[in-house]
Amino acid sequence: xxxxxxxxxxxxxxxxxxxxxxxxxxxxxxxxxxxxxxxxxxxxxxxxxxxxxxxxxxxxxxxxxxxxxxxxxxxxxxxxxxxxxxxxxxxxxxxxxxxxxxxxxxxxxxxxxxxxxxxxxxxxxxxxxxxxxxxxxxxxxxxxxxxxxxxxxxxxxxxxxxxxxxxxxxxxxxxxxxxxxxxxxxxxxxxxxxxxxxxxxxxxxxxxxxxxxxxxxxxxxxxxxxxxxxxxxxxxxxxxxxxxxx
Ligand code: PGA
Numbered sequence: 001x002x003x004x005x006x007x008x009x010x011x012x013x014x015x016x017x018x019x020x021x022x023x024x025x026x027x028x029x030x031x032x033x034x035x036x037x038x039x040x041x042x043x044x045x046x047x048x049x050x051x052x053x054x055x056x057x058x059x060x061x062x063x064x065x066x067x068x069x070x071x072x073x074x075x076x077x078x079x080x081x082x083x084x085x086x087x088x089x090x091x092x093x094x095x096x097x098x099x100x101x102x103x104x105x106x107x108x109x110x111x112x113x114x115x116x117x118x119x120x121x122x123x124x125x126x127x128x129x130x131x132x133x134x135x136x137x138x139x140x141x142x143x144x145x146x147x148x149x150x151x152x153x154x155x156x157x158x159x160x161x162x163x164x165x166x167x168x169x170x171x172x173x174x175x176x177x178x179x180x181x182x183x184x185x186x187x188x189x190x191x192x193x194x195x196x197x198x199x200x201x202x203x204x205x206x207x208x209x210x211x212x213x214x215x216x217x218x219x220x221x222x223x224x225x226x227x228x229x230x231x232x233x234x235x236x237x238x239x240x241x242x243x244x245x246x
Contacts, residue, residue, distance in 0.1 A: 007224025010231030054091030065094030109152035172206025
């Protein structure tokens with residue numbers, strides 16, 4: 001993977017407070033020390049940390065993203081919700097949409113499509129998560145599920161350059177299990193085949209850690225990784241990056 005730009009996106013989920021941000025000094029130093037290498041780090045913390053984190057990362061190459069948004073691009077009577085313009089306003093450049101943890105809470109393909117369009121309108125780049133459940137995999141439905149997620153999720157989205165797809169099999173998220181490299185290669189190539197024009201960048205996500213990164217880092221159709229649990233520990237996160245880019 002060393003000859004192209006590799007993405008390392010940290011999905012912090014519901015983790016972190018103001019104090020946690022101090023732990024990022026190590027990652028900032030690592031990024032500065034390796035600034036000539038071709039990789040990009042993006043932190044997606046909870047919304048409460050977007051502003052303080054963007055301030056802290058101002059003079060660095062590390063960027064900040066959000067984890068979800070409401071689909072409306074206007075203010076409205078939606079208690080507890082935040083829209084993409086508001087996230088952009090406090091410093092987000094990216095946004096994770098379609099994550100399975102939010103699909104479980106009611107984000108279906110159509111709603112995700114609305115969210116993607118509102119995020120693009122706000123000027124955010126979208127990290128669009130897709131993936132099948134274990135049952136769907138066992139029933140050999142993976143391709144059907146991925147097709148539908150892409151077809152509906154990206155309906156009327158014309159500019160793929162602002163979209164990054166994260167292929168996250170749901171059974172691999174937080175389970176410690178990653179797909180067999182050959183299966184992963186097949187799914188990635190299937191996803192690419194869905195795009196007649198240029199395919200968006202495609203990341204892999206699900207239980208990526210310093211112990212298993214060697215098994216998948218050389219799959220050259222993958223443009224990087226979306227990392228949950230392991231990204232909360234700066235040492236593990238740096239280890240994953242080092243093993244991939246060196
Ligand atoms: P995980 O999460 O690395 O903890 O499996 C990945 C994700 O949910 O994006």
